Structures are given as C-alpha cells and as structure tokens.
Amino acid sequence: MSAAAPLVPSYASGTSDVPLLGDTIGDNFDRVAAAQPDAEALVEVPTGRRWTYGTLREDVDTVALGLLAAGLGKGDRIGIWAPNVAEWTLVQYATAKIGAILVNINPAYRTHELEFVLNQAGISVLVAATSFKTSDYAGMIEQVRPRCEALRTVILIGTPDWDEMVAAGRQGDRAELARLQAQLSPDDPINIQYTSGTTGFPKGATLSHHNILNNGYFVGRLCGYTPDDRVCIPVPFYHCFGMVMGNLGCTTNGATMVIPGPGFDPKATLTAVAQERCTSLYGVPTMFIAELNDPEFDSYGLSSLRTGIMAGSPCPVEVMKQVVDRMGMTEVTICYGMTETSPVSTQTRADDSLERRVSTVGRVHPHVEVKIVDPDTGLTLPRGEPGELCTRGYSVMLGYWDEPEKTAEAIDRARWMHTGDLGVMDGDGYVNITGRIKDMVIRGGENIYPREIEEFLYTHPDILDAQVIGVPDARYGEELCAWVTLREGAPELTAEGVREFATGKLAHYKIPRYVLVVEEFPMTVTGKVRKVEMREKSVELLDLGDAAAMRNA
CATH class of the missing domain: 3.40.50.980 (Rossmann fold)
Incomplete structure (x- = not known):
C-alpha cells in the first residue's frame, strides 16, 4: 500500500524578480x-495648494x-x-x-x-x-x-x-x-509608531528606512501605480496606512498624493476623487460604508477610479462587492498587516478572482515570508488548519523603542514576528484571518488593547473590577464593551456615566460603547476570566446577532 502524500505546510515566501530598494x-x-x-506630487484639496x-x-x-x-x-x-x-x-x-x-x-x-x-x-x-x-x-x-x-x-x-x-x-x-x-543608512531607525500595549501603555514600534520605503513601494506596485495615478488618502497619516501605503506608496512609484481633508469626511472624500480624477482610493471598511451611504452618492463622478485599498479591519464581503460595482474600483485590493511589519504582509492582486478578493486577505507580499503555526508548539501547521500567523522579512520592525523584553516577546530568535492573529492558509497560499489569540480589539482600523482601558476604568471611584472585550458592530467591525463590578453601596453606573468619566482623558475610540454591570465574571477553574464566553453573552444581551453574522474577509 502506498504511503499517503505528505501534507503541504502553511508556509509561503514572496518570490519576486523586482529587487528591494536599497536606498534611504x-x-x-x-x-x-x-x-x-x-x-504633480501633492494636492491638498481644502486649501487648493499643489x-x-x-x-x-x-x-x-x-x-x-x-x-x-x-x-x-x-x-x-x-x-x-x-x-x-x-x-x-x-x-x-x-x-x-x-x-x-x-x-x-x-x-x-x-x-x-x-x-x-x-x-x-x-x-x-x-x-x-x-x-x-x-x-x-x-x-x-x-x-x-x-x-x-x-x-x-x-x-x-x-x-x-x-x-x-x-x-x-x-x-x-x-x-x-x-x-x-x-x-x-537604510537600516537606521526613522519612525516610531505607537500601538496600544497589553501592559496598559502603548509600545513604540521602531521602523527603518528599509522597512517602510520598501513596503510602500511594493504596496504601490501591486496596485499597479505609475506616474499617471492619483491616490486619494483619507486615512490618517499618523498610521502606516496613510504615511507608508499612502505617501511612500505614491512617491516610490512617482504617483500623486491627494489629501481630501484633515480628517475623514465622506462628502469631502468623494468630492476630492471626482475633482482630482483620482484613480485610487484608500479606506477602512467604515469609510467605504459611509461613502456608499452618502445620500448624493450617485451625483459624484467616480469614473476615474480603478483601484484602491481596503484594510485596517475585517472587510465585509458585501461592502467589497459594492465598492467594485458602485464605485468602479474593479482592481481594489485588500491588505493585511500590522504596524510592527511596516505594515503589509499579504495583499490581494488585481487579477485575483472577485471571490478571492472579497473573502481573503490575499497572498504573501514580495520578499516576505508567512507561515501558520501551532501557538503552543510553534510548529508549522498543514495548509487548511488554523493557527497563529507569523511573518518574517525586510518588513519586520527593528523592535519596540527602549523595550527589549517586549521586543523579544513579539519577535523570536529566527526573526519571525508573531502577530497574535489566527489565520488559515489554503492550498493556493491565500490567507484568511479568523480571529485573534490575544484579545486585541480592532475598531474602525484602530488597534485597542483591552488591558489599557481596564486599567483606566480601575481609576473610577465606583468600579471594583473591569473586563473589556470587543463585540461585533456593523459599522466599525468591533465596539468596546466593558463588564464591571461595582463597589458596595455605589450608585448605578451607565455607559453614559463611563463616557463622561473618560471624556478628555482617553481617546474617543477607546471609550466603551457598552457597559454591563455584573456581580461576577465567568472564570476558568484556574481563575482566568473567560472572555470568549463574555463575548458570546454580550452578543445575546445587547442583541448584536445581526452584526455577529456578517461575513468578513
């Protein structure tokens, strides 16, 4: 009897005949x-400066x-x-x-x-x-x-x-x-971007010229950018999406950067695309949803659009389809990544089937490696089995600024960045993100670590204990829900009361939308809080079943 064929490992490397850039x-x-x-290099639409x-x-x-x-x-x-x-x-x-x-x-x-x-x-x-x-x-x-x-x-x-x-x-x-x-030197640190930290404080991902210059370059190449392209960038510059995929994606390929406004506004974005004849548009899913829902959507001339990028949060399949059909972005791509990897590790291609482009985060980027591993053993799993997504290559950060121990927790000795995300790689190398090992919440493209919010909530005079989770949301992908226990004799606490306490102290997107006052948290036998169970119960208590049922890439 012949032996069974060996299983194909969940590993892929981005071979490319286009070399990495070696300059600053x-x-x-x-x-x-x-x-x-x-x-033309740069247009600021609100002021008319060029x-x-x-x-x-x-x-x-x-x-x-x-x-x-x-x-x-x-x-x-x-x-x-x-x-x-x-x-x-x-x-x-x-x-x-x-x-x-x-x-x-x-x-x-x-x-x-x-x-x-x-x-x-x-x-x-x-x-x-x-x-x-x-x-x-x-x-x-x-x-x-x-x-x-x-x-x-x-x-x-x-x-x-x-x-x-x-x-x-x-x-x-x-x-x-x-x-x-x-x-x-191209290997010099040139940028620090803060990501919310599990210890309650943000960590500074330190990136080199080589990291972000090349990532912007290859993101742009996979979108097919030439000097004829004009890219509308409503995503924030402080984030990799804006300054790397946007600005560096343009300048490395000779394209034009178009700033539609200081902050996201759907009307300003659609106006900029029409006025400047933009060929590409960026956004997290919530931005595209807001644009598609503009009452005057059909009055904007969007015929110049060819491509663009949706990233930053799980991308609803139906939204992707509307972006292709109603906005004419037939070559739109989805990118997956994290600040620590400059940011993009996988991207769909323009010639991928619509089904691939709306239901996966694509294949490995040029000059990058990805693998799916067993979180417990670290061994690479066969294709089709879920595990932790790891990435390695030129794009992995130098480390967290002045935090060698935190760096060592994220990047192993072989220079693999452990993303904390759960993913599956199919037989053709396409990746689907299925969840997160850590309990990080992604709200409208913003990475939020519940521990940071929990530590802040502990400063509230009436809160005895707090646990924060992400719950599904049709608009933002996820919203924050705080489960709290109160001190004896404390008055009733509402979400509005928590919001008032946090306003001016926490960024708006870190303020929980929902607050559930409970007697106790669901725990494991070893005393660990069961956040999975809390999430399931929250969906039921808050009637979020429809949002939970949405399909995402």
Missing part, C-alpha cells in the same frame, strides 16, 4: 523628483534645514501631532533627510497619552497643529510640558513658530544637507 527615503525621493520634476515633485523637493529640503537649525540631528526624536495636512508630509520627508526619528502621535490622543509618548520616546521637538475638531492641542501641550523634561521646542503649524522655522531653513546650506543625507 530621502535618496529615493530625490531620485524620483529628479526624474519627473514637473509631475506641489510638483520639483517644488515638493524644494520645500522638503527647506523644512529639513529648518529642523537642523532647531537643533535636530540624526537619531533625535521629533514628534508630529496633527491631522492630515500638507505640513505632515513635508515633515515626514524632511526628517528622513536629516535622520531624525519621526514619532507619530495619534490626533485623538488626550493629555494622559500625549505625556506618556513624549516621555517614553524622549521627544525633543514637537510639531503640532494648534487644534483639530474638539482637541485643543496647544492647550494640552502646555498642560503636560512641565512634566516632559526632554521637550525643548514646540512648533505649531500655521503660526509664527512654523514660519520662523521655514525662514531659518531658507537660509540654510543645502550642500550641508546633502552631506548629512549621504551619511545615513
């Missing part, structure tokens, strides 16, 4: 700008020299706290040219989170907007500044601070800038 972000940008100086690659390079160099004049140099950390404005992009490329490490600060952060990031990264210069929506950035900065010893300079965009920095840059020596740029 500044050198790559200069090369593209020199090749097409008159091509840059060609030639004028953008000139302004980037000016800002770089201005930051040098402000005392920044290679390895220094510079924070940026602003919504999507052209100055964000200028600072992104300017810091790359002088080797300063850009620290992205979430525009939704409040004082508690701002102070932590300023101190943890040792930020010496902070570039910020004066305000955005209900956030008074200038006021919050003044509030925390006395407790942030490293912070010596604050440059507010749109004020004399910014104008003075630019004026100093105009007086700078461009030959000196070129000399400093030539001393940088």
